[in-house]
Amino acid sequence: MTAVxxxxxxxxxxxxxxxxxxxxxxxxxxxxxxxxxxxAGMIGAAExxxxxxxxxxxRVPDLALPGWWTQIxxxxxxxxxxxxxxxxxxxxxxxxxxxxxTGGDDEVVIDPGQAFGTGHHETTAQCLEALDALELEGRxxxxxxxxxxxxxIAAARRxxxxxxxxxxxxxxxxxxxxxxxxxxxxEIALGSVEHAAGxxxxxxxxxxxxxxxxxLAARVAAALAPGGVLVASGVSNxxxxxxxxxLHAAELxxxxxxxxxxxxxxxxxxxxx
Numbered sequence: 541m542t543a544v545x546x547x548x549x550x551x552x553x554x555x556x557x558x559x560x561x562x563x564x565x566x567x568x569x570x571x572x573x574x575x576x577x578x579x580a581g582m583i584g585a586a587e588x589x590x591x592x593x594x595x596x597x598x599r600v601p602d603l604a605l606p607g608w609w610t611q612i613x614x615x616x617x618x619x620x621x622x623x624x625x626x627x628x629x630x631x632x633x634x635x636x637x638x639x640x641x642t643g644g645d646d647e648v649v650i651d652p653g654q655a656f657g658t659g660h661h662e663t664t665a666q667c668l669e670a671l672d673a674l675e676l677e678g679r680x681x682x683x684x685x686x687x688x689x690x691x692x693i694a695a696a697r698r699x700x701x702x703x704x705x706x707x708x709x710x711x712x713x714x715x716x717x718x719x720x721x722x723x724x725x726x727e728i729a730l731g732s733v734e735h736a737a738g739x740x741x742x743x744x745x746x747x748x749x750x751x752x753x754x755x756l757a758a759r760v761a762a763a764l765a766p767g768g769v770l771v772a773s774g775v776s777n778x779x780x781x782x783x784x785x786x787l788h789a790a791e792l793x794x795x796x797x798x799x800x801x802x803x804x805x806x807x808x809x810x811x812x813x
Contacts, residue, residue, distance in 0.1 A: 631668030689715030740765035761790035
């Protein structure tokens with residue numbers, strides 16, 4: 541079993557029960573519905589033998605994701621989630637929960653919580669691989685939508701000076717805790733690209749959804765230093781033209797690399813490309 545995330549924890553698990561939506565598809569299909577499932581109260585998801593289980597505090601009617609429901613005690617859910625979580629290779633890194641950490645040089649310790657980014661998702665691995673291909677020592681990096689902080693932490697481990705921003709206070713708390721776990725100093729702030737107004741960065745990384753990337757395209761371009769590079773993901777293969785169009789309109793030159801479900805985008809200022 542591969543557990544992906546546990547966004548919410550109950551204070552007294554033994555007093556609660558959890559509903560499980562059993563889905564015939566893999567987590568890749570669940571990821572397509574992630575925003576809607578989160579809005580419906582999803583507290584986590586796990587993959588078992590190629591089939592996904594999605595956890596909720598109560599049964600939710602009329603979900604777009606078909607499946608069948610069972611109810612379990614919340615203590616069972618907690619133990620199942622924790623026992624099933626394993627380190628995952630993502631680019632050059634191994635993303636590991638703290639209770640399984642070995643202290644390896646290639647290890648980034650991330651405790652799954654209320655923020656996106658455990659390394660299991662294709663877009664996180666894409667961004668980690670792209671960052672590893674860049675020279676980061678002594679360079680400045682802006683991480684837009686940092687989530688768990690995994691990308692910011694990896695960049696800091698490679699010698700970058702990092703500003704990480706997120707509009708979710710829970711993500712900011714998670715990123716700060718994870719930075720501390722990994723022994724790196726990162727400037728972490730509540731907000732989005734506007735928090736970096738007036739500053740230019742050698743690298744901007746943005747693992748966002750397509751709609752958010754389109755909305756922020758101009759501001760992301762403005763945050764790039766001359767010769768700077770944007771690394772972006774979270775764009776489904778079906779919507780890559782929409783994202784590249786917005787980046788082109790922001791006077792960026794863009795190349796794309798489609799993955800299984802999601803595309804990685806590299807961009808630079810047109811005059812420096």
